Amino acid sequence: MSEALQILQKYWKHDAFRSLQNEIIDSVLSGQDTFALLPTGGGKSICFQIPAMINEGICLVISPLVALMKDQVANLEKRNIKAIALTGGIKSDEMIDLLDNCQFGNYKFLYLSPERLQSDWILDRLKNLPINLITIDEAHCVSQWGHDFRPAYLKISELKKHFPKIPFLALTATATPKAKEDIINELGLQNPQLFQKSFARDNIAYMTFEVEDKLFRIEQILKKNPQPSIIYVRNRKSCLDISSQLQSLGFKATYYHGGLTSKDKDKNMELWMEEKAQVIVATNAFGMGIDKSNVKTVIHIQLPENLENYYQEAGRSGRNGEKAYAVLLSNPSDIAQAENQFLKILPDKKFLNSMYIKLCNFFQIAYGEGINEKFSFNLNHFCIKYGFPVLKTYNAIQFLDRQGVITLSQEFSEKITLQFIIPSKEVIRYISLNHRDEEIILAILRTYPGIYEMQTPFNIQLIAKKSNHSEMEIHAVLHKLKEKDIVDYHSKNNDASLIFNEIREDERTINRVSKYLENQNNLKKEQFKSVLNYVNENTTCKSKLILSYFGEKTSDDCGICSHCITKKDKKTDISKLSKDIITLLKTEELNSREIQNKTNSNADAIIFVIQELLESGCIKVKSNNKYTLIL
Structure with a gap:
């Protein structure tokens, strides 16, 4: 048994490496500069953690994400592996102590942000460390064509001068061909070994549907596939709204967003992980470190910012290798909303x-x-x-x-969260007895309609402006309401x-x-245009579109995406369905759900035919979302 496999079994309790992990580890151990592009779930961290454990010395890991650094250090410490992260907010004298620990304390991993390399004294201290590997995580940040370019990453190549014999390992989950070439050049990698796992996920059916009633379509999907599911939404309020709506439809649902307390995050996550809730409705704050293999469906109900993010989030389904679904629901108004947001x-x-x-x-x-x-x-x-x-x-x-x-x-700013914990009628009774507080309380209720249901982030300057009161007066009212057990109010002053x-x-x-x-x-x-192309392109396999975006070419359709399924329908059926819809619309205006019920047809086929009729100018959609014939 190889030493690498022994370490994998001892510390990570896995019996075998995933695809390409062993080859990447061998490349690093042979002293080669290495570039590895492993999509989400590919196990990138193992590729530097195991060679670092085999060799004497310490592995320097450069990462832009503080949360990810902390997460990886915590996971290593759980395995009794010594690791340190130099994150923001650490004072210079404390940093000197941490670097002393790295030099003399038998540490195996030192995580730091690329910005730290801009401090000459830190660079001088690094030169004295017994570094055995330099790992650049999230390496797409090096490239101006990567989706989160950071100029500080350009300084990393200077480490080559100080550590000419130490291998560099560049890791990323998402890089287009242009970004990949840029990363290799900017880091100064010397004849790097290239490893790239295909972006193809043969078991994921990529589905895009234009729908009027997203909740109705979600209900259909979740009833058909009652296994664990994730629904991605754009904001915190949508998390609560969609979760509540699903519960009213009889689904066991919970939610997750960045504004929850650690306790609530853990509680809601546990409900879903233990399958006491079928669905978790989440913002993009949910995802890092999530490793649930049997997720059947990932549904996006708003357009993503780019295909890199979409691919990562959609890829949280089907990690057990069984068939899974990545569904993106849209309607015409989504484009304008997304443009405003992005x-x-x-x-x-x-x-x-x-x-x-x-x-x-x-x-x-x-x-x-x-x-x-x-x-x-x-x-x-x-x-x-x-x-x-x-x-x-x-x-x-x-x-x-x-x-x-x-x-x-x-x-x-000052982080304030607020929730009214008594019924609305009791709040109205309080206002009637306390007229001085009326303007402030009404301004709060009008600005934050969900404040009865959840702890809500609260902008005290905004309420001061809307109610024509000073911030001090707002504070006073909030403290009074808290003392009377009318609100649950948390304030943390951290400008x-x-x-x-x-x-x-x-x-x-x-x-x-x-x-x-x-x-x-x-x-x-350009990235947003690619999202629109993915959603609107109805003549190409969806899996092909994603692969093409990441520079992979394939001649084979996937056979399971929304395009491929529609293509499998017999043309005579599609032709007949088209005639049936025109006949129905001669007598009345109908929305897509009504057309589906009256024709008793597959929802995907209905969407396809309606799209064709719209494009050919036979029908149009009215402001009430109903279709009518163009006379």
Whole structure:
């Protein structure tokens, strides 16, 4: 038995490696630079963890995701493997102690963000460590054509000068051919061994449907497939709404989003993992580290931002190798909503320049000054003062953070969550007896309609503006309501911290980084076009479309996606169905569900025929979502 397999069995309790893991490990152990593209669920971490355990010394892991670093360190420590992560918020003297531990404490893994490499003293300390492997996780961040480009990743190649004999291992789950080439060049990989697992998931049926009533279609899918399912939604409120609606239809459902407490996250996750709930309705906060093999169906009820994210989320189904379904439900209004969410909040150069100047003014930083100055920062205060849209501003600040112009901690403003815990009629009775509090309470109830059902993130500046009261008055009312057991109110004061890494130079600063902004904005627009093409293209196998996006060519249709199933229907049946629908619409206007009931036909075939009739100009859809003949 090989040493690698022994370690796998001893620490990870697996009897065999997954596809390509063993080959990647062998490449690293032979001292080769290595590039591995393993889609979601491919077991990337094993590829660097096992060779690091075999060799003397420590593995340096460069990762952009603090949550992922913490998660991996915790998992290694559970296996009694010593690991450290240098995440944000660690003071310099504490960091020196941690690096001393790495040097003298027999640690096997050191995780850090690429931004840490920009500190010369950290780089000097790394040179003295017995590093046996340098792993670049989420390597698509190196490429300007990757979906989360971070210029700090470009500094990683400098490690080659200091560790010329140490192998580099670049890992990613999603990279187009253009991004793959870019990663290899930017990291300076020397004659790398390339390993790429196919993006094909032969057991997943990719389905796209244009529907008027998404809940009705979800109900049909879940009744037909009663095994564990995930429904991805865009926001926290939708989590609760869809979960409640499914419960009212008789399904056991729970929900998961980033705003839940750790206790509630664990509780809801456990319900689903133990199959006490069939469905978990979740935002994209749900997914990291989820390894449930028997997920039958993953349903998206809104358009994803890009096919990289969609592929990863859809790929959480069918990991046991049995047939599974990845369903994307859409309707015409989704495109406009998605454009508002993904594209209209992209900052352009003009906005970035204006925002940066105002940011410097906000902290009274003079031109040519400000380097290494640190400030407490409240995003909401800043946006209200200058009339900036919050999401666009956040994206602009995040961009400057990725460029290294500023460093921003990831905690924003005063985090308040609020829930009314008495019935609405009791709240009305309280208002009638406490007129002074009326304007504030009514402003809260109008702004947060779901505040009776769940702990709701609360923007105190917004309520102050809407109710024409000071923030101090809002605080006072909230404390009073809490004392009277009317609300459950949690407040944690944690303004973001903002560090200026460069002197203020206004347009010179922005001109230097704006080319990256333009590239990233163009990339996001192209990615969204690819999503629309995936949804709207009705003449090509859906699996083929996904493979093509990631640079794989195949001549074979998958045979199980929504396109392939429709294609299998006999043309005579489709022709007859088309005539039947036209006959029905001669007498009355109908929606797709009514057409399905009256023709007793397959829902997929109905959608296909309606699409053909719409494209040929035989019918049109009215504002009430009913179809009628074009006379």
